[in-house]
Amino acid sequence: MTLRIGFLGYRFMGRAHANALARLPMFFPDTPETERRILIGRDEAALDDAADRLGFTETATGWRDAIDDVDVFYNLAPNFLHAEPAIEALDAGVHVLCEKPLADSLDDAERMATAARESDATAAVAFNYRFLPAVARAKRLVEAGKLGEIRAFRGRYLQDWLVDPTAPWSWRLDADLAGSGALGDLGAHTLDLARYFVGDVTRVSGHTRTFVDERPDPEGDGTQSVTVDDATTAQLAFENGATGTVEVSRVAPGRKNDHRIELDGTEGALRWSLERPNELLVRWPDSRGFERELVTEADDPYADHWWPPGHVLGWEHAVVHENYEFLRAIAADDPYDPDFEAGLAVQRLLDAVQRAAADGGWVEP
Known part of the structure; x- marks a missing residue:
């Protein structure tokens, strides 16, 4: 076929x-x-x-x-x-x-x-990002109960491409075209990982901020209004009782594509950063601090398809793995995750954060 x-x-x-x-x-x-x-x-x-x-x-x-x-x-x-x-x-x-x-x-x-x-x-x-080897290994650890009961999720996704107030306007800065700014562009990824690792969210609070209200028209014709958020913070309450925080920004100096997640459990904790995508920092009950794992061994997710241990992968490999899983699911007529239901669940959270920011309180997605 x-x-x-x-x-x-x-x-x-x-x-x-x-x-x-x-x-x-x-x-x-x-x-x-x-x-x-x-x-x-x-x-x-x-x-x-x-x-x-x-x-x-x-x-x-x-x-x-x-x-x-x-x-x-x-x-x-x-x-x-x-x-x-x-x-x-x-x-x-x-x-x-x-x-x-x-x-x-x-x-x-x-x-x-x-x-x-x-x-x-x-x-x-x-x-x-679900398909990066380190993230997939972290999921295995959580599903196997290695961290115990998850108590807290912390996620942040920071970029700096809008720090300069003279950076040109684009469709991503128009609420009618994009829906939201940093929240939807970056926060969609972080909220998906929050659900992926911890589960359903029952209520959220939020705070959005636009720091630059107008930016130069890319065609040189004056300025255009910015109608989306430059930065957003949110708190999450999970169905299982865990707490969560999310921070996203496109005006964070020095952060090019800084996506980080942390999980705290009753038996351990882990940290991961897109700037060091092949590494997991894991804290086990008998260790005094976090230990570094390089996720490039042949028995790590997807690693057997690529290079010898220690030869790291990059951002683009997540898209390769994503396409592999998608096309394989089509051929086998198997379910695929994340599907449109996962996308809808995240969209409900994006909408809830915006409503919470407008209302100043907690809302249900």
């Missing part, structure tokens, strides 16, 4: 997923064969160049006609374009991988999840 692939979008995540598809036959030979069939975008000149670089045989400037010619549809477009293409693809029986957050609003996320429930196709949301 050869799966015909269509991409809506060809910039950052388009390159990342095309790279993953190119790597899979070399390192994961049991992956179903794929054909990069159609690349979809609006700028024809840029589209033709991108198709050559990313290995697509055809291009299209509209997504509706392209859906009829593919088996798998990757929605890598801005958030406001997630719902309609994904729903139409699922209605047509086409498998979908949608970038996070699932949508720009809770209403759209609910419509997308409904379409996924009613379709026989696989619907995946791209929470790719």
Whole structure:
């Protein structure tokens, strides 16, 4: 079986997923064969160049006609374009991988999840950090009870690309196009890992802040308003009684892509940072402090597909592993996680944090 692939979008995540598809036959030979069939975008000149670089045989400037010619549809477009293409693809029986957050609003996320429930196709949301070996090993430790009962989750995701007030405006700074700012862009990943490791969240509080209200128009035509958060903090109450804190910011000086999580349990604790993605810091009951584990051994998640022990992996490998699991699930007709239900659960938390920030209290998702 050869799966015909269509991409809506060809910039950052388009390159990342095309790279993953190119790597899979070399390192994961049991992956179903794929054909990069159609690349979809609006700028024809840029589209033709991108198709050559990313290995697509055809291009299209509209997504509706392209859906009829593919088996798998990757929605890598801005958030406001997630719902309609994904729903139409699922209605047509086409498998979908949608970038996070699932949508720009809770209403759209609910419509997308409904379409996924009613379709026989696989619907995946791209929470790719689940597929880094160290994160996957941490999940194994938690599931095996090595940390005991989880009492606390702490997560933060910090970047600095908006520290400069003259940094140009983009669609990510418009609430109508993105839904939220740092909260949805970064916090979606952190909230997904919170649920992945600890479980359902019963209530949240939140505080959002926009530090720069206007930014230069990228076309040089004055300024445009910023209508999303630059930074957000939130507290979480989990169903199992654990506590949680989340901090996200795109105005944190010196933090390029600093995603960190910590878990405290009754028998141990662990810490992980995307800036050191191959390492886990683990504290066991008989140790005085955290011990470093390098997650590159052949028996670590995914590590046997790559290099000898100690030869580390990077950010892009999470996307390779994500694509492997997604395409393998399609071929085997197996369930895939994280699916649109996981995406909807995170969208409910994003919405709840925004409502809590507006109300000044705790709210239920």
